[in-house]
Amino acid sequence: MSKRNFSGIDLKDMLLALIVPLFVLVLWQIAVSLQLFSELLLIPPVTLVKTLRDLAHSGDLTVNIIASSKRVVTGFLIGGSAGLILGVFMGISSFVDRFIGPLIKACKHVPLFAWMPMIILLFGIGELTKVVFLSIGAFFPILYNTYQGVSGVPKIYRELAQVFDYKSYRYLAKIIIPSAMPSIITGVRLSFGILWMFLVGAELFGSEDGLGYMMTWGRQLFQIDVVMAGLVVIGFIGFLMNYILGIIEKHVLRWQLSFEGGAL
Amino acid sequence: MMKWIKILPVAVLLLMGVTVVSHAEDKPKxxxxxxxxxxxxRPFTGGVGGVINDKNLLEKEFAKDGIRIEKTFLASTGPGLNEAFASGLLDIAGFGDFPNIVGRAGGLKTRWILVGVRGDNSRIIVHPESNITSVKQLKGLRxxxxxxxxxxxxxxKILVVNGLTEKDVKVLNLKGSDATAAFVAGSIDAVVGGSLSLVDQGLAKILYESNKDPQSLRGRDGLLVTxxxxxxxxxxxxxIVKxxxxxxxxxxxxQNTAEYLRISGKTGGVYKDAKKDYLTHDLKVKWNPRLDKEAIDHYQAKADFCYANGYIRNKLDVEKWADKSFSEAALKELGLENYWK
Structure with missing residues (x-):
């Protein structure tokens, strides 16, 4: 039996997951040593570590992480809430689904960056633009997964609600939301992943702070180490967030795992 | 295992399409x-580069040698050219003083071989209804x-002269049409180097322009070669220098002013006072290409300013970077060694 840490993550899995990054690190160092690319573009790992340390010491990293996190969280809360509410309504009401579903489904296929010119025209280039952009990014994954989860609630659960004579609030709280929760959480995880990916794009336009801004500014000043430091930090935060959401998912869905005989 | 270690770099080289250039040739293809x-x-530019491009001067010079000229115009301008240098995609390029300095201080192996322009004019534009009348009033604005x-x-540098720094204003990275759109939409209060066609249309007014500034404050550019x-x-x-x-x-x-304004107008920067503005310059001074002491001191002062303000992380010795040999030889061959003193 494999050893598990406090969050239930298999230690063997964790070690296994480190193999590829280590391999990439070794390849990277080989490429630098063989000067396959200009050292100015592919900076050595040691330089990257030094840059990360310098950025952390100067406080720049903290300021930019906080600025970006605020945007991501705000975008998630606005876009995610709208997606959740609409997804529930579309899932439980076939009228709402038929009424608004086609438009939503059409919009879903518009690439996120294609919204940008329209957003800039409507909202200018301030903070609101970035939040709107990220909200759209958060909206669709949560809407789609909530809709899938709610519309997929087994008929027997709905009949059960009728037997217990659950009215709207209890029907939602006791039957619909718990049943759709696995799908909603998948949407939340997808949504956060997308938001961190599009953050750089959101902060490209008229920003004064944020990790995307830091990377763009590093590029303009030909400081490629700063660009790579930004990539590493965004990747690490994205990974950390996914990891934390994984723990929350396990905690929230523990009833389901117990019910299905899964081990915690 | 050893076999793999030997094969891997070769495979990576092939995959990345690295071109191995022969060192035996006496002229490039x-x-x-x-x-x-x-x-x-757009594939146009102003200044010396604009004239060279418009009149195909390089093509004409190297046609008899069978050397092809591959021209690169980047919307990302100077910073993009630095990246192109670093990627080994360029041999030579003319662009602005700031990216010139940033690239070299960042480790690009270039030589500064010619001055492009001395003291080009630049401006700050604000909204027509704005009450801002001085640079000092830009404090806190976007x-x-x-x-x-x-x-x-x-x-x-203009901010420093007016007792401010970049930290006192909200500097937003916007260029060309993005800056114009943001300005017209009212999202920003001013544009540095803003389009003068906006002034012509009554959508902006000039807050500040560098025409009367000393040379030390004005923008320049330089020709760099790897x-x-x-x-x-x-x-x-x-x-090429010739x-x-x-x-x-x-x-x-x-007498060439009208034709030059037609050439530079192709970049999209046409405005009604272009000629009047251009003729405020002493053209002989403005287009003096010589890497003289004044030019070197000017770049050194700017490099020192960049270092002091954290734009570059290494000090730059401009004297060592500048290479006068090509320009002095070319000036002599053209009989222009006494034209610009």
Whole structure:
């Protein structure tokens, strides 16, 4: 039996997951040593570590992480809430689904960056633009997964609600939301992943702070180490967030795992 | 295992398409020439580069040698040209002082071989109804600047002269049409180097312009060549420099002003006072390409300013970076050694 840490993550899995990054690190160092690319573009790992340390010491990293996190969280809360509410309504009401579903489904296929010119025209280039952009990014994954989860609630659960004579609030709280929760959480995880990916794009336009801004500014000043430091930090935060959401998912869905005989 | 270690670098080389260039040739098959470009991404530019491009002077010079000229115009302008140098995609390029300095301080192996323009004019535009009458009043306002370009360095120095720094204003990285759109939409209060066609249309007014500023404050540009290309093809570099000097000489003649304004207007920067504005310059001074003491001191002062303000992380010795050999030889061959003193 494999050893598990406090969050239930298999230690063997964790070690296994480190193999590829280590391999990439070794390849990277080989490429630098063989000067396959200009050292100015592919900076050595040691330089990257030094840059990360310098950025952390100067406080720049903290300021930019906080600025970006605020945007991501705000975008998630606005876009995610709208997606959740609409997804529930579309899932439980076939009228709402038929009424608004086609438009939503059409919009879903518009690439996120294609919204940008329209957003800039409507909202200018301030903070609101970035939040709107990220909200759209958060909206669709949560809407789609909530809709899938709610519309997929087994008929027997709905009949059960009728037997217990659950009215709207209890029907939602006791039957619909718990049943759709696995799908909603998948949407939340997808949504956060997308938001961190599009953050750089959101902060490209008229920003004064944020990790995307830091990377763009590093590029303009030909400081490629700063660009790579930004990539590493965004990747690490994205990974950390996914990891934390994984723990929350396990905690929230523990009833389901117990019910299905899964081990915690 | 050892076999794999030997094969891996070769495979990576092949995959990445790295071109191994023969060192035996006495002339290149192609000269990869970077022009300043413009934020609109059009294949035109102003200044010496604009004339060279419009009149195909490089093509004419190297046609008899069968050398092809590969021209690069990047919408990302100077910062983009630095990246192109680092990627080994360019041999030679003319662009603004700030990215010139940033690239070299960042480790690009280039030589500064010619001055492009001395003291180009730049401006800050504000909304027509704005009450702002001085640079000092920009404190706390949102300003659109094409960051990393010479315009940013010009603005940073103007702020210092007025008792401010970039930290006192909200500098937003916007260029070309993005800056114009943001300005017209009212999202920003001012644009550095803003489009004067907006002034013509009554959508903006000029807050500040550098026409009356001393040379030390004004924007410049320079021609850079990679160390490798200069070492391998010194005669070719001298001929390129010669073409640049011929274009600079042509520009310094007032009778060519109308034609030059037609050339520079192709970048999209047409405005009604272009000629009046252009003729405020002493053309002989403006287009003096010589790497003289004044030019070197000017770049050194700017490099020191960049270091002091954290734009570059290494000090730059401009005297060591500048290579006068090509320009002095070319000036002599053209009989212009006494034209610009």
């Amino acid at each position: 192609v000269i990869r020439y970077g022009f300043n470009g413009n934020g609109l991404g 300003i659109g600047v094409a960051k990393g370009t010479w315009a940013q360095l010009w603005f940073a 160390e490798a290309f200069a070492q391998k093809y010194p005669d070719i570099v001298k001929r 073409v640049n000097i011929q274009a600079a000489y042509w520009l310094s003649q007032p």
